[in-house]
Amino acid sequence: MSPKPASRTELVPGTLTLLVLRVLEPGPLHGYAIAQRISQVSGDVLRVEEGSLYPALQKMLMKGWVRAEWGMSDTNRRVRSYRLTAAGRKQLQFELAGYDQVNRAIQAVLKLA
Amino acid sequence: MMELLRRLSYLWNRRRHEREMAEEMAYHRELMSPDRRTSFGNDLRLREDAREIWGWTWLDRLHQDLTYGARVLRNAPGFTLTAMLVLVLGIGVPLSAFRVVLTDLQGGSVPDPDSLVHLTRRAPGAHMTNLTYPELAFYAANAKSFRNVIGVSARNQAVFSEAAAGSTLEPTPESINVAFATSNYFPEFGIAPALGRVLTPDDERPDAEPAAVIGELFWQRRLGGDADGPS
Numbered sequence: 043m044s045p046k047p048a049s050r051t052e053l054v055p056g057t058l059t060l061l062v063l064r065v066l067e068p069g070p071l072h073g074y075a076i077a078q079r080i081s082q083v084s085g086d087v088l089r090v091e092e093g094s095l096y097p098a099l100q101k102m103l104m105k106g107w108v109r110a111e112w113g114m115s116d117t118n119r120r121v122r123s124y125r126l127t128a129a130g131r132k133q134l135q136f137e138l139a140g141y142d143q144v145n146r147a148i149q150a151v152l153k154l155a
Numbered sequence: 156m157m158e159l160l161r162r163l164s165y166l167w168n169r170r171r172h173e174r175e176m177a178e179e180m181a182y183h184r185e186l187m188s189p190d191r192r193t194s195f196g197n198d199l200r201l202r203e204d205a206r207e208i209w210g211w212t213w214l215d216r217l218h219q220d221l222t223y224g225a226r227v228l229r230n231a232p233g234f235t236l237t238a239m240l241v242l243v244l245g246i247g248v249p250l251s252a253f254r255v256v257l258t259d260l261q262g263g264s265v266p267d268p269d270s271l272v273h274l275t276r277r278a279p280g281a282h283m284t285n286l287t288y289p290e291l292a293f294y295a296a297n298a299k300s301f302r303n304v305i306g307v308s309a310r311n312q313a314v315f316s317e318a319a320a321g322s323t324l325e326p327t328p329e330s331i332n333v334a335f336a337t338s339n340y341f342p343e344f345g346i347a348p349a350l351g352r353v354l355t356p357d358d359e360r361p362d363a364e365p366a367a368v369i370g371e372l373f374w375q376r377r378l379g380g381d382a383d384g385p386s
Binding site for chain 2: 072073074077092093096097099100101103104105106112115119120121122
């Protein structure tokens with residue numbers, strides 16, 4: 043298997059779930075808002091591919107980390123927003139810790155070299 | 156456990172889930188700036204990816220494959236008929252043949268086929284099934300795990316050239332197969348003689364007269380089917 047060619051700014055594999063969990067922590071958001079939030083906060087460096095966002099959300103629903111609710115948008119459209127569950131919060135802490143560990147390890151190697 | 160339940164509920168309500176996802180993606184696309192809209196990619200493809208997460212794609216594919224297969228078969232009745240015939244014969248004939256053989260075998264009366272084992276000797280790099288008669292006798296006398304030890308030699312070629320009793324014709328030499336067996340061979344396999352006797356322990360004594368058990372066809376053909384038999 044050859045690695046997929048990078049298009050724009052690819053997310054580090056496995057971090058998408060972490061980012062989505064994190065932006066959902068303050069409150070529920072719908073799919074588009076999740077993608078917007080991530081790219082805004084990251085100064086447009088991180089762009090969530092819509093093609094990976096919805097499968098990721100489905101996976102998180104399946105795992106029980108988020109719950110989906112249908113509501114109305116300002117423009118009176120039906121929108122599905124995602125809310126973090128207790129299991130989701132736990133998973134966020136778990137993934138944060140894991141990411142932290144990897145990050146520190148990478149930093150250590152970079153400083154040494 | 157909960158995950159499995161959720162997965163099952165997705166299977167149950169898949170139409171609704173798919174509709175909801177399509178709606179959600181359509182909304183997403185509308186909100187995107189027009190220049191980025193193209194990068195959303197093929198709508199169907201995306202939904203497919205998400206469906207993959209639900210873990211039921213294999214069921215979809217199976218269903219598709221079955222429908223497709225049924226359609227192909229329906230459109231080619233000749234092929235279908237031939238294939239069915241081949242399968243029916245290919246499976247049915249060996250099955251019935253096997254049944255017949257099985258019933259036949261059960262007619263023979265090995266007392267307990269499951270307890271019959273084959274003795275071999277093994278050493279690193281070598282294994283042999285041959286034992287000399289004294290070794291065999293030793294096992295038979297001393298092996299505690301076996302109810303009985305039966306010895307049979309490999310088949311040997313021999314030439315039979317005796318004339319039938321009372322026949323004046325010049326006998327034609329004939330190649331036959333002979334094998335030596337211990338006297339318990341026949342009773343252990345439940346073989347009773349049609350005429351005369353089978354081997355007895357006395358036949359295993361070193362000073363015993365040679366004795367042979369022959370098949371009926373050979374007896375008819377070469378020995379004239381004489382009930383008194385050759386001595």
